[in-house]
Amino acid sequence: MADDKEAAEALIAELQKNIREAFAVFDHETNNTVDVREIGTIIRSLGCCPSEAELHEMLAEVEEEEPTGYIQLDKFLPMMTKVLIERKYRPQPEDVILRAFEVLDQNQKGYLTQDELTKYLTEEGEPFTQEEIEEMLSAAVDPDKNIILYKDFAAMMTVEEY
Incomplete structure (x- = not known):
């Protein structure tokens, strides 16, 4: 004891x-x-x-x-x-983040365009600010292809458990 x-x-x-x-x-x-x-x-x-x-x-x-x-x-x-x-407000695991992106990718292309992601970030749920959108896009957009390869981005978004 x-x-x-x-x-x-x-x-x-x-x-x-x-x-x-x-x-x-x-x-x-x-x-x-x-x-x-x-x-x-x-x-x-x-x-x-x-x-x-x-x-x-x-x-x-x-x-x-x-x-x-x-x-x-x-x-x-x-x-x-x-x-x-109490372990409140825990980050979401990578597989949950990936599934969320897959739901948004209705044609199952494996990526989202900047316009698609911006639309979802501003029109669904808790809207992002312009600054938050720009920050996310700067990290998410593949500079060569100009799209969001969300499988790679989901891995990058994952927070290690504290």
């Missing part, structure tokens, strides 16, 4: 160390605060992939009663520790 407790405490200590390190990267003034706009990047760097709606819920949990535009480490740390312990 004591071994289990020690293992749990060690796990929590390791998670909190990783959270503090990720937070510190964006704590430019070293005052244990980061710009609220950086929280999504911090959370994703810790291996979590929340939707924008889920990210807003997380922010609501850690924001001050009067929003300042900054998030305090002492509020972020317990929330993020709980998220990591």
Whole structure:
């Protein structure tokens, strides 16, 4: 029983160390605060992939009663520790991502055009911003063929388990 407790405490200590390190990267003034706009990047760097709606819920949990535009480490740390312990917002495995692309590829060509992908990213589900689309296309488009070979892109999108 004591071994289990020690293992749990060690796990929590390791998670909190990783959270503090990720937070510190964006704590430019070293005052244990980061710009609220950086929280999504911090959370994703810790291996979590929340939707924008889920990210807003997380922010609501850690924001001050009067929003300042900054998030305090002492509020972020317990929330993020709980998220990591509960293994919430896990990334999708490669086969699931690949199946999603295959559904979009109605003619089973093995690729999508830039126009097709842009249409799906803006008209279905949670719409991407123009910046997100450009970022995705810059990573996804095969420069020689000017198409998205989604099998290769799905492998590239896969996040290793934290």
